[in-house]
Amino acid sequence: MTDRTESVKDNDILVIEGLKKSFSGNAVLNDVDLKISKGETVVILGRSGTGKSVILKCIIGLIRPDSGSIRIFGENFLELNEKQMSSLRIRVGFLFQGGALYDSMTVRENLMFPVIRQPGYKGADLTAKIEEMLDNVGLLNAIDKMPSELSGGMQKRIGLARTLMLDPEIILYDEPTTGLDPVTSNEISHLILDMQKKYGVSSLIVTHDMPCARLVSNRIVVLKQGEFTAEGTYDELERSKDDFVSGFFKFE
Amino acid sequence: MNTAGKSEKTLINLPKSLDDFFVKTAGLAVFAFRIVKEAFLPPYEISETLKQCYMIGYKSLPLISVTGFIIGLTLTLQSIPTLQKFGAESLVPSMVALAVMLEIGPVITALIFAGKIGSGIGAELGSMRVTEQIDAMEVSGTNPFKYLAVTRVIAATLMLPVLVILADAIALLGGFLAVNLFGGMNLQTFIASSMANLGFREVLPATFKTFLFGFGVGVVGCYEGFNASRGTESVGIAANTAVVIASLLVILIDMVMVQLISILF
Numbered sequence: 001m002t003d004r005t006e007s008v009k010d011n012d013i014l015v016i017e018g019l020k021k022s023f024s025g026n027a028v029l030n031d032v033d034l035k036i037s038k039g040e041t042v043v044i045l046g047r048s049g050t051g052k053s054v055i056l057k058c059i060i061g062l063i064r065p066d067s068g069s070i071r072i073f074g075e076n077f078l079e080l081n082e083k084q085m086s087s088l089r090i091r092v093g094f095l096f097q098g099g100a101l102y103d104s105m106t107v108r109e110n111l112m113f114p115v116i117r118q119p120g121y122k123g124a125d126l127t128a129k130i131e132e133m134l135d136n137v138g139l140l141n142a143i144d145k146m147p148s149e150l151s152g153g154m155q156k157r158i159g160l161a162r163t164l165m166l167d168p169e170i171i172l173y174d175e176p177t178t179g180l181d182p183v184t185s186n187e188i189s190h191l192i193l194d195m196q197k198k199y200g201v202s203s204l205i206v207t208h209d210m211p212c213a214r215l216v217s218n219r220i221v222v223l224k225q226g227e228f229t230a231e232g233t234y235d236e237l238e239r240s241k242d243d244f245v246s247g248f249f250k251f252e
Numbered sequence: 253m254n255t256a257g258k259s260e261k262t263l264i265n266l267p268k269s270l271d272d273f274f275v276k277t278a279g280l281a282v283f284a285f286r287i288v289k290e291a292f293l294p295p296y297e298i299s300e301t302l303k304q305c306y307m308i309g310y311k312s313l314p315l316i317s318v319t320g321f322i323i324g325l326t327l328t329l330q331s332i333p334t335l336q337k338f339g340a341e342s343l344v345p346s347m348v349a350l351a352v353m354l355e356i357g358p359v360i361t362a363l364i365f366a367g368k369i370g371s372g373i374g375a376e377l378g379s380m381r382v383t384e385q386i387d388a389m390e391v392s393g394t395n396p397f398k399y400l401a402v403t404r405v406i407a408a409t410l411m412l413p414v415l416v417i418l419a420d421a422i423a424l425l426g427g428f429l430a431v432n433l434f435g436g437m438n439l440q441t442f443i444a445s446s447m448a449n450l451g452f453r454e455v456l457p458a459t460f461k462t463f464l465f466g467f468g469v470g471v472v473g474c475y476e477g478f479n480a481s482r483g484t485e486s487v488g489i490a491a492n493t494a495v496v497i498a499s500l501l502v503i504l505i506d507m508v509m510v511q512l513i514s515i516l517f
Contacts, residue, residue, distance in 0.1 A: 061391075062391065089392075100387065100388035101385070114393065
Protein backbone atom coordinates (compact mmCIF):
# COMPACT_ATOMS: atom_id res chain seq x y z
CA MET A 1 0.00 0.00 0.00
CA THR A 2 0.98 3.65 -0.23
CA ASP A 3 4.07 4.28 1.83
CA ARG A 4 3.39 7.05 4.32
CA THR A 5 7.05 8.04 4.41
CA GLU A 6 7.03 8.67 0.67
CA SER A 7 7.08 12.41 0.11
CA VAL A 8 4.05 14.17 -1.27
CA LYS A 9 4.77 15.09 -4.86
CA ASP A 10 3.70 18.37 -6.41
CA ASN A 11 1.35 16.66 -8.80
CA ASP A 12 -0.46 14.72 -6.05
CA ILE A 13 -3.76 16.54 -5.94
CA LEU A 14 -5.37 14.28 -3.34
CA VAL A 15 -3.49 12.68 -0.47
CA ILE A 16 -5.31 10.71 2.22
CA GLU A 17 -3.39 9.38 5.20
CA GLY A 18 -4.55 7.17 8.07
CA LEU A 19 -8.24 7.85 7.55
CA LYS A 20 -10.46 6.28 10.20
CA LYS A 21 -14.21 6.37 10.62
CA SER A 22 -16.63 4.36 12.67
CA PHE A 23 -20.42 4.54 13.01
CA SER A 24 -21.98 3.62 16.38
CA GLY A 25 -18.84 1.76 17.39
CA ASN A 26 -18.55 -0.18 14.10
CA ALA A 27 -15.28 0.64 12.41
CA VAL A 28 -15.90 1.21 8.71
CA LEU A 29 -12.58 2.73 7.70
CA ASN A 30 -9.62 1.43 9.68
CA ASP A 31 -6.60 2.94 8.05
CA VAL A 32 -7.05 4.29 4.59
CA ASP A 33 -4.15 5.78 2.62
CA LEU A 34 -4.50 7.00 -0.94
CA LYS A 35 -2.78 9.34 -3.37
CA ILE A 36 -4.11 10.57 -6.66
CA SER A 37 -1.97 12.45 -9.14
CA LYS A 38 -3.05 15.06 -11.64
CA GLY A 39 -4.97 13.51 -14.50
CA GLU A 40 -5.04 10.06 -12.89
CA THR A 41 -8.14 7.90 -12.63
CA VAL A 42 -8.36 5.60 -9.62
CA VAL A 43 -11.13 3.07 -9.07
CA ILE A 44 -12.06 1.83 -5.60
CA LEU A 45 -13.34 -1.75 -5.56
CA GLY A 46 -14.90 -3.38 -2.54
CA ARG A 47 -17.94 -5.27 -1.39
CA SER A 48 -21.20 -3.48 -0.71
CA GLY A 49 -21.47 -1.69 2.63
CA THR A 50 -17.71 -1.69 3.27
CA GLY A 51 -17.33 2.09 3.31
CA LYS A 52 -16.33 2.99 -0.24
CA SER A 53 -18.84 5.82 -0.45
CA VAL A 54 -17.81 6.92 3.06
CA ILE A 55 -14.31 7.62 1.70
CA LEU A 56 -15.76 9.88 -1.01
CA LYS A 57 -18.00 11.68 1.47
CA CYS A 58 -15.06 12.22 3.85
CA ILE A 59 -13.05 13.74 1.00
CA ILE A 60 -15.81 16.25 0.15
CA GLY A 61 -16.59 17.00 3.80
CA LEU A 62 -20.08 15.50 4.01
CA ILE A 63 -18.84 13.07 6.68
CA ARG A 64 -16.18 14.04 9.19
CA PRO A 65 -13.62 11.26 9.77
CA ASP A 66 -12.61 10.27 13.29
CA SER A 67 -8.92 10.73 12.50
CA GLY A 68 -6.47 10.97 9.65
CA SER A 69 -5.70 13.69 7.16
CA ILE A 70 -7.04 14.64 3.75
CA ARG A 71 -4.96 17.02 1.66
CA ILE A 72 -6.59 18.37 -1.48
CA PHE A 73 -4.48 20.59 -3.74
CA GLY A 74 -1.99 20.75 -0.86
CA GLU A 75 -4.50 22.08 1.69
CA ASN A 76 -5.41 20.12 4.78
CA PHE A 77 -9.15 19.90 4.17
CA LEU A 78 -10.13 18.99 7.72
CA GLU A 79 -8.48 22.07 9.20
CA LEU A 80 -10.26 24.58 6.97
CA ASN A 81 -13.09 26.79 8.16
CA GLU A 82 -16.51 26.62 6.50
CA LYS A 83 -15.76 29.39 3.99
CA GLN A 84 -12.38 27.96 2.95
CA MET A 85 -13.92 24.50 2.71
CA SER A 86 -16.66 25.85 0.49
CA SER A 87 -14.24 27.48 -1.93
CA LEU A 88 -12.11 24.32 -2.09
CA ARG A 89 -15.17 22.14 -2.64
CA ILE A 90 -16.07 23.82 -5.91
CA ARG A 91 -12.75 22.59 -7.35
CA VAL A 92 -13.89 19.05 -6.51
CA GLY A 93 -16.83 17.63 -8.44
CA PHE A 94 -19.08 14.96 -6.97
CA LEU A 95 -21.38 12.78 -9.01
CA PHE A 96 -24.00 11.27 -6.74
CA GLN A 97 -25.39 7.78 -7.20
CA GLY A 98 -28.78 8.91 -8.49
CA GLY A 99 -27.55 12.13 -10.08
CA ALA A 100 -29.15 14.17 -7.24
CA LEU A 101 -30.78 16.62 -9.65
CA TYR A 102 -32.96 19.25 -7.98
CA ASP A 103 -36.56 18.08 -8.53
CA SER A 104 -38.06 21.54 -8.57
CA MET A 105 -35.77 22.91 -11.27
CA THR A 106 -35.48 22.28 -15.01
CA VAL A 107 -32.28 20.78 -16.42
CA ARG A 108 -31.14 24.29 -17.43
CA GLU A 109 -31.74 25.63 -13.90
CA ASN A 110 -29.99 22.59 -12.42
CA LEU A 111 -26.87 23.37 -14.46
CA MET A 112 -27.06 27.08 -13.69
CA PHE A 113 -27.53 26.64 -9.95
CA PRO A 114 -23.95 25.81 -8.86
CA VAL A 115 -22.53 28.65 -10.99
CA ILE A 116 -24.94 31.45 -10.06
CA ARG A 117 -24.55 30.60 -6.37
CA GLN A 118 -20.81 31.34 -6.41
CA PRO A 119 -19.86 34.60 -4.66
CA GLY A 120 -17.96 35.87 -7.72
CA TYR A 121 -20.84 35.37 -10.19
CA LYS A 122 -21.63 38.65 -11.94
CA GLY A 123 -24.68 37.66 -13.99
CA ALA A 124 -22.82 36.36 -17.06
CA ASP A 125 -24.85 34.53 -19.68
CA LEU A 126 -24.41 30.81 -19.11
CA THR A 127 -26.38 29.53 -22.10
CA ALA A 128 -23.31 28.67 -24.20
CA LYS A 129 -21.65 26.81 -21.32
CA ILE A 130 -24.85 24.94 -20.41
CA GLU A 131 -25.29 23.89 -24.03
CA GLU A 132 -21.65 22.79 -24.26
CA MET A 133 -21.99 20.62 -21.14
CA LEU A 134 -25.28 19.11 -22.26
CA ASP A 135 -23.78 18.45 -25.68
CA ASN A 136 -20.89 16.66 -23.93
CA VAL A 137 -23.35 14.22 -22.38
CA GLY A 138 -25.51 14.02 -25.53
CA LEU A 139 -28.63 15.51 -23.94
CA LEU A 140 -28.92 18.98 -25.42
CA ASN A 141 -32.57 18.32 -26.25
CA ALA A 142 -33.38 17.81 -22.54
CA ILE A 143 -32.42 21.38 -21.62
CA ASP A 144 -35.92 22.51 -20.60
CA LYS A 145 -37.15 19.21 -19.19
CA MET A 146 -37.82 18.50 -15.52
CA PRO A 147 -35.75 15.74 -13.87
CA SER A 148 -38.92 13.65 -13.39
CA GLU A 149 -39.23 13.39 -17.18
CA LEU A 150 -35.78 11.81 -17.50
CA SER A 151 -34.69 8.17 -17.14
CA GLY A 152 -32.16 7.10 -14.48
CA GLY A 153 -29.31 7.01 -17.00
CA MET A 154 -30.22 10.45 -18.36
CA GLN A 155 -30.35 11.86 -14.83
CA LYS A 156 -26.82 10.59 -14.18
CA ARG A 157 -25.58 12.12 -17.42
CA ILE A 158 -27.19 15.46 -16.54
CA GLY A 159 -25.65 15.10 -13.05
CA LEU A 160 -22.24 14.74 -14.73
CA ALA A 161 -22.93 17.81 -16.91
CA ARG A 162 -23.85 19.78 -13.77
CA THR A 163 -20.67 18.60 -12.03
CA LEU A 164 -18.61 19.84 -14.99
CA MET A 165 -20.19 23.32 -14.88
CA LEU A 166 -17.76 24.46 -12.17
CA ASP A 167 -14.69 23.16 -14.06
CA PRO A 168 -13.58 20.77 -11.30
CA GLU A 169 -10.00 19.52 -11.20
CA ILE A 170 -10.99 16.20 -9.67
CA ILE A 171 -14.32 14.39 -9.87
CA LEU A 172 -15.53 11.85 -7.32
CA TYR A 173 -17.98 9.34 -8.78
CA ASP A 174 -20.24 7.40 -6.41
CA GLU A 175 -21.23 4.24 -8.28
CA PRO A 176 -21.89 6.01 -11.59
CA THR A 177 -23.31 2.96 -13.37
CA THR A 178 -25.25 1.24 -10.57
CA GLY A 179 -28.84 0.38 -11.46
CA LEU A 180 -28.37 0.88 -15.19
CA ASP A 181 -28.61 -1.64 -18.00
CA PRO A 182 -25.28 -2.79 -19.55
CA VAL A 183 -25.69 -0.60 -22.63
CA THR A 184 -26.35 2.56 -20.63
CA SER A 185 -23.57 1.62 -18.18
CA ASN A 186 -21.20 1.37 -21.10
CA GLU A 187 -22.33 4.76 -22.38
CA ILE A 188 -21.69 6.34 -18.97
CA SER A 189 -18.26 4.68 -18.73
CA HIS A 190 -17.30 6.08 -22.14
CA LEU A 191 -18.62 9.46 -21.09
CA ILE A 192 -16.37 9.42 -18.01
CA LEU A 193 -13.41 8.53 -20.23
CA ASP A 194 -14.27 11.25 -22.77
CA MET A 195 -14.55 13.91 -20.07
CA GLN A 196 -11.20 12.89 -18.63
CA LYS A 197 -9.59 13.22 -22.05
CA LYS A 198 -11.33 16.48 -22.90
CA TYR A 199 -10.88 18.33 -19.60
CA GLY A 200 -7.91 16.47 -18.09
CA VAL A 201 -9.63 15.98 -14.74
CA SER A 202 -8.50 13.45 -12.17
CA SER A 203 -11.11 10.96 -11.05
CA LEU A 204 -11.83 8.75 -8.09
CA ILE A 205 -14.52 6.24 -8.89
CA VAL A 206 -16.36 3.88 -6.57
CA THR A 207 -17.89 1.09 -8.58
CA HIS A 208 -18.74 -2.60 -8.79
CA ASP A 209 -18.96 -2.41 -12.54
CA MET A 210 -15.87 -4.25 -13.80
CA PRO A 211 -16.23 -3.31 -17.50
CA CYS A 212 -16.37 0.33 -16.34
CA ALA A 213 -13.31 -0.17 -14.11
CA ARG A 214 -11.39 -1.78 -16.98
CA LEU A 215 -12.26 1.02 -19.38
CA VAL A 216 -11.60 4.07 -17.24
CA SER A 217 -9.03 3.17 -14.56
CA ASN A 218 -5.32 3.89 -14.53
CA ARG A 219 -5.11 2.20 -11.16
CA ILE A 220 -7.45 0.15 -8.96
CA VAL A 221 -7.40 -0.10 -5.17
CA VAL A 222 -9.32 -2.79 -3.31
CA LEU A 223 -10.97 -2.02 0.01
CA LYS A 224 -11.27 -4.85 2.53
CA GLN A 225 -12.13 -4.47 6.20
CA GLY A 226 -11.57 -0.75 6.13
CA GLU A 227 -8.16 -0.84 4.46
CA PHE A 228 -6.83 -0.93 0.92
CA THR A 229 -5.43 -4.43 0.65
CA ALA A 230 -4.44 -4.50 -3.01
CA GLU A 231 -3.44 -1.97 -5.61
CA GLY A 232 -2.49 -2.16 -9.27
CA THR A 233 -3.71 -1.81 -12.81
CA TYR A 234 -6.73 -3.78 -13.98
CA ASP A 235 -4.49 -6.34 -15.69
CA GLU A 236 -2.28 -6.76 -12.62
CA LEU A 237 -5.18 -7.30 -10.26
CA GLU A 238 -6.89 -9.65 -12.70
CA ARG A 239 -3.92 -11.99 -12.29
CA SER A 240 -3.93 -11.69 -8.50
CA LYS A 241 -3.70 -14.92 -6.52
CA ASP A 242 -5.63 -13.39 -3.62
CA ASP A 243 -9.10 -14.96 -3.45
CA PHE A 244 -10.78 -11.74 -2.34
CA VAL A 245 -9.28 -9.71 -5.19
CA SER A 246 -9.76 -12.35 -7.87
CA GLY A 247 -13.39 -12.67 -6.76
CA PHE A 248 -14.12 -9.36 -8.47
CA PHE A 249 -12.75 -10.61 -11.78
CA LYS A 250 -14.06 -14.18 -11.77
CA PHE A 251 -17.34 -13.50 -13.51
CA GLU A 252 -15.55 -12.75 -16.73
CA MET B 253 -44.80 -10.28 1.03
CA ASN B 254 -45.15 -9.97 4.74
CA THR B 255 -47.94 -7.46 4.74
CA ALA B 256 -48.79 -8.08 8.37
CA GLY B 257 -45.23 -7.24 9.38
CA LYS B 258 -45.27 -4.18 7.18
CA SER B 259 -48.48 -2.82 8.62
CA GLU B 260 -46.97 -3.03 12.09
CA LYS B 261 -44.10 -0.80 11.04
CA THR B 262 -44.15 2.63 12.57
CA LEU B 263 -45.07 5.37 10.16
CA ILE B 264 -44.21 8.07 12.57
CA ASN B 265 -41.03 8.98 14.35
CA LEU B 266 -42.19 9.96 17.83
CA PRO B 267 -39.99 9.63 20.92
CA LYS B 268 -39.96 6.04 22.21
CA SER B 269 -38.63 6.74 25.68
CA LEU B 270 -38.07 9.63 28.05
CA ASP B 271 -34.41 9.83 26.96
CA ASP B 272 -35.48 9.89 23.36
CA PHE B 273 -37.99 12.64 24.13
CA PHE B 274 -35.32 14.87 25.68
CA VAL B 275 -32.87 14.15 22.86
CA LYS B 276 -35.47 15.04 20.24
CA THR B 277 -36.64 18.15 22.09
CA ALA B 278 -33.05 19.32 22.49
CA GLY B 279 -32.40 18.62 18.79
CA LEU B 280 -35.43 20.66 17.84
CA ALA B 281 -34.41 23.52 20.14
CA VAL B 282 -30.86 23.62 18.74
CA PHE B 283 -32.29 23.56 15.21
CA ALA B 284 -34.67 26.44 16.01
CA PHE B 285 -31.86 28.45 17.59
CA ARG B 286 -29.66 27.91 14.52
CA ILE B 287 -32.50 29.03 12.25
CA VAL B 288 -32.86 32.30 14.19
CA LYS B 289 -29.09 32.85 14.23
CA GLU B 290 -28.60 32.17 10.52
CA ALA B 291 -31.63 34.26 9.57
CA PHE B 292 -29.73 37.35 10.75
CA LEU B 293 -26.39 36.43 9.14
CA PRO B 294 -25.65 37.27 5.49
CA PRO B 295 -26.02 36.20 2.73
CA TYR B 296 -29.78 36.78 2.82
CA GLU B 297 -31.68 34.51 0.46
CA ILE B 298 -34.28 37.14 -0.38
CA SER B 299 -35.54 35.83 -3.71
CA GLU B 300 -35.85 32.27 -2.39
CA THR B 301 -37.67 33.59 0.73
CA LEU B 302 -40.14 35.48 -1.47
CA LYS B 303 -40.65 32.37 -3.57
CA GLN B 304 -41.38 30.38 -0.41
CA CYS B 305 -43.80 33.09 0.79
CA TYR B 306 -45.67 32.61 -2.47
CA MET B 307 -45.63 28.81 -2.18
CA ILE B 308 -46.51 28.71 1.51
CA GLY B 309 -48.82 31.73 1.75
CA TYR B 310 -50.52 32.32 -1.56
CA LYS B 311 -51.00 28.64 -2.34
CA SER B 312 -52.73 28.09 1.02
CA LEU B 313 -55.34 30.79 0.37
CA PRO B 314 -58.15 28.60 -1.04
CA LEU B 315 -57.97 26.01 1.75
CA ILE B 316 -57.75 28.61 4.51
CA SER B 317 -60.58 30.68 2.99
CA VAL B 318 -63.00 27.77 2.66
CA THR B 319 -62.22 26.55 6.17
CA GLY B 320 -62.60 30.02 7.66
CA PHE B 321 -65.94 30.55 5.99
CA ILE B 322 -67.36 27.21 7.15
CA ILE B 323 -66.07 27.67 10.71
CA GLY B 324 -67.65 31.12 10.97
CA LEU B 325 -70.93 29.95 9.51
CA THR B 326 -71.30 26.81 11.63
CA LEU B 327 -70.10 28.45 14.85
CA THR B 328 -72.74 31.14 14.44
CA LEU B 329 -75.48 28.72 13.48
CA GLN B 330 -74.78 26.59 16.52
CA SER B 331 -74.62 29.59 18.85
CA ILE B 332 -77.93 31.15 17.83
CA PRO B 333 -80.30 28.59 19.49
CA THR B 334 -78.37 28.59 22.79
CA LEU B 335 -78.23 32.35 23.06
CA GLN B 336 -81.87 32.58 21.98
CA LYS B 337 -82.81 30.54 25.07
CA PHE B 338 -81.33 33.28 27.24
CA GLY B 339 -82.80 36.03 25.10
CA ALA B 340 -79.30 37.14 24.25
CA GLU B 341 -79.55 36.80 20.49
CA SER B 342 -78.09 40.24 19.98
CA LEU B 343 -74.84 39.06 21.56
CA VAL B 344 -74.25 36.44 18.83
CA PRO B 345 -72.01 38.67 16.61
CA SER B 346 -69.93 39.80 19.57
CA MET B 347 -69.47 36.24 20.85
CA VAL B 348 -68.60 34.88 17.42
CA ALA B 349 -66.12 37.71 16.77
CA LEU B 350 -64.37 37.17 20.11
CA ALA B 351 -64.22 33.39 19.66
CA VAL B 352 -62.98 33.66 16.08
CA MET B 353 -60.41 36.42 16.55
CA LEU B 354 -58.95 35.25 19.84
CA GLU B 355 -58.92 31.48 19.60
CA ILE B 356 -60.71 29.60 16.85
CA GLY B 357 -59.33 31.58 13.90
CA PRO B 358 -55.65 31.43 14.93
CA VAL B 359 -55.71 27.84 16.22
CA ILE B 360 -57.78 26.22 13.47
CA THR B 361 -55.83 28.05 10.76
CA ALA B 362 -52.53 27.07 12.39
CA LEU B 363 -53.63 23.42 12.64
CA ILE B 364 -54.62 23.34 8.97
CA PHE B 365 -51.36 25.13 8.17
CA ALA B 366 -49.47 22.47 10.16
CA GLY B 367 -51.23 19.76 8.12
CA LYS B 368 -50.63 21.34 4.75
CA ILE B 369 -47.34 23.20 5.13
CA GLY B 370 -45.68 21.16 7.92
CA SER B 371 -46.18 17.91 6.03
CA GLY B 372 -45.29 19.55 2.72
CA ILE B 373 -41.97 20.88 4.01
CA GLY B 374 -41.22 17.59 5.81
CA ALA B 375 -41.88 15.54 2.67
CA GLU B 376 -40.09 17.91 0.30
CA LEU B 377 -36.92 18.27 2.36
CA GLY B 378 -37.07 14.60 3.39
CA SER B 379 -37.13 13.56 -0.24
CA MET B 380 -34.29 15.99 -1.01
CA ARG B 381 -32.28 14.45 1.84
CA VAL B 382 -32.97 10.87 0.70
CA THR B 383 -32.08 11.56 -2.95
CA GLU B 384 -28.91 13.41 -1.86
CA GLN B 385 -30.07 16.75 -3.27
CA ILE B 386 -29.22 18.47 0.03
CA ASP B 387 -25.71 16.96 -0.09
CA ALA B 388 -25.39 18.02 -3.74
CA MET B 389 -26.25 21.57 -2.74
CA GLU B 390 -23.66 21.53 0.02
CA VAL B 391 -20.83 20.24 -2.18
CA SER B 392 -21.55 22.86 -4.83
CA GLY B 393 -20.91 25.66 -2.34
CA THR B 394 -24.47 26.54 -1.24
CA ASN B 395 -25.41 26.36 2.42
CA PRO B 396 -28.52 24.13 2.26
CA PHE B 397 -29.56 25.02 5.80
CA LYS B 398 -29.84 28.64 4.86
CA TYR B 399 -31.20 28.15 1.36
CA LEU B 400 -33.80 25.51 2.25
CA ALA B 401 -34.60 25.72 5.96
CA VAL B 402 -34.16 29.38 6.93
CA THR B 403 -36.15 30.60 3.91
CA ARG B 404 -39.05 28.24 4.62
CA VAL B 405 -39.20 29.08 8.32
CA ILE B 406 -39.18 32.84 7.61
CA ALA B 407 -41.93 32.36 5.00
CA ALA B 408 -44.05 30.25 7.39
CA THR B 409 -43.54 32.78 10.22
CA LEU B 410 -44.59 35.73 8.06
CA MET B 411 -47.38 34.07 6.09
CA LEU B 412 -49.38 32.38 8.85
CA PRO B 413 -50.42 35.69 10.54
CA VAL B 414 -51.59 37.00 7.15
CA LEU B 415 -53.57 33.82 6.55
CA VAL B 416 -55.08 34.02 10.05
CA ILE B 417 -56.22 37.63 9.51
CA LEU B 418 -57.80 36.57 6.23
CA ALA B 419 -59.40 33.49 7.80
CA ASP B 420 -60.80 35.64 10.63
CA ALA B 421 -62.34 38.08 8.15
CA ILE B 422 -63.87 35.30 6.08
CA ALA B 423 -65.14 33.54 9.21
CA LEU B 424 -66.89 36.74 10.26
CA LEU B 425 -68.37 36.95 6.77
CA GLY B 426 -69.69 33.41 7.28
CA GLY B 427 -71.04 34.48 10.68
CA PHE B 428 -72.78 37.46 9.14
CA LEU B 429 -74.36 35.25 6.49
CA ALA B 430 -75.74 33.00 9.25
CA VAL B 431 -77.27 35.79 11.35
CA ASN B 432 -78.53 37.52 8.24
CA LEU B 433 -80.26 34.41 6.90
CA PHE B 434 -81.62 33.16 10.22
CA GLY B 435 -81.98 36.34 12.23
CA GLY B 436 -82.35 39.01 9.57
CA MET B 437 -79.56 41.15 11.02
CA ASN B 438 -78.09 43.69 8.59
CA LEU B 439 -74.37 44.20 7.92
CA GLN B 440 -74.08 47.50 9.74
CA THR B 441 -75.55 46.10 12.95
CA PHE B 442 -73.43 42.97 12.65
CA ILE B 443 -70.18 44.94 12.29
CA ALA B 444 -71.06 47.34 15.13
CA SER B 445 -72.08 44.50 17.40
CA SER B 446 -69.17 42.19 16.59
CA MET B 447 -66.54 44.89 17.04
CA ALA B 448 -68.07 46.23 20.25
CA ASN B 449 -65.90 44.12 22.52
CA LEU B 450 -62.82 43.94 20.32
CA GLY B 451 -59.92 46.28 20.80
CA PHE B 452 -56.18 46.20 20.12
CA ARG B 453 -55.70 44.67 23.56
CA GLU B 454 -57.63 41.61 22.40
CA VAL B 455 -56.54 41.40 18.78
CA LEU B 456 -52.80 42.22 18.93
CA PRO B 457 -51.69 39.51 21.40
CA ALA B 458 -53.84 36.98 19.53
CA THR B 459 -52.16 37.96 16.27
CA PHE B 460 -48.71 37.89 17.83
CA LYS B 461 -49.07 34.24 18.83
CA THR B 462 -49.70 33.32 15.19
CA PHE B 463 -46.11 34.36 14.35
CA LEU B 464 -44.98 31.77 16.90
CA PHE B 465 -47.35 29.16 15.43
CA GLY B 466 -45.89 29.79 11.96
CA PHE B 467 -42.34 29.64 13.28
CA GLY B 468 -43.09 26.38 15.11
CA VAL B 469 -44.67 24.71 12.07
CA GLY B 470 -41.79 25.80 9.83
CA VAL B 471 -39.10 24.65 12.24
CA VAL B 472 -40.69 21.24 12.84
CA GLY B 473 -41.23 20.62 9.10
CA CYS B 474 -37.63 21.55 8.27
CA TYR B 475 -36.21 19.60 11.23
CA GLU B 476 -38.03 16.41 10.27
CA GLY B 477 -37.12 16.82 6.59
CA PHE B 478 -33.44 17.50 7.27
CA ASN B 479 -33.23 14.55 9.64
CA ALA B 480 -34.95 12.03 7.38
CA SER B 481 -32.85 8.90 7.21
CA ARG B 482 -31.97 7.20 3.97
CA GLY B 483 -34.72 5.29 2.20
CA THR B 484 -37.96 6.33 0.56
CA GLU B 485 -40.06 5.22 3.55
CA SER B 486 -38.48 7.91 5.69
CA VAL B 487 -40.02 10.62 3.49
CA GLY B 488 -43.54 9.56 4.56
CA ILE B 489 -42.38 9.24 8.15
CA ALA B 490 -40.88 12.75 8.06
CA ALA B 491 -44.14 14.19 6.68
CA ASN B 492 -46.32 12.34 9.23
CA THR B 493 -44.12 13.19 12.17
CA ALA B 494 -43.95 16.83 11.12
CA VAL B 495 -47.75 17.12 11.13
CA VAL B 496 -48.18 15.45 14.51
CA ILE B 497 -45.43 17.38 16.28
CA ALA B 498 -46.31 20.70 14.60
CA SER B 499 -49.99 20.34 15.57
CA LEU B 500 -49.08 19.48 19.13
CA LEU B 501 -46.67 22.40 19.25
CA VAL B 502 -49.40 24.78 18.04
CA ILE B 503 -51.65 23.69 20.91
CA LEU B 504 -48.80 23.95 23.44
CA ILE B 505 -47.75 27.42 22.23
CA ASP B 506 -51.40 28.47 22.37
CA MET B 507 -51.76 27.27 25.95
CA VAL B 508 -48.60 29.07 27.09
CA MET B 509 -49.41 32.25 25.16
CA VAL B 510 -52.96 32.47 26.51
CA GLN B 511 -51.57 32.31 30.05
CA LEU B 512 -48.90 34.89 29.26
CA ILE B 513 -51.35 37.20 27.54
CA SER B 514 -53.75 37.05 30.47
CA ILE B 515 -50.89 37.94 32.84
CA LEU B 516 -49.39 40.69 30.71
CA PHE B 517 -52.51 42.40 29.34
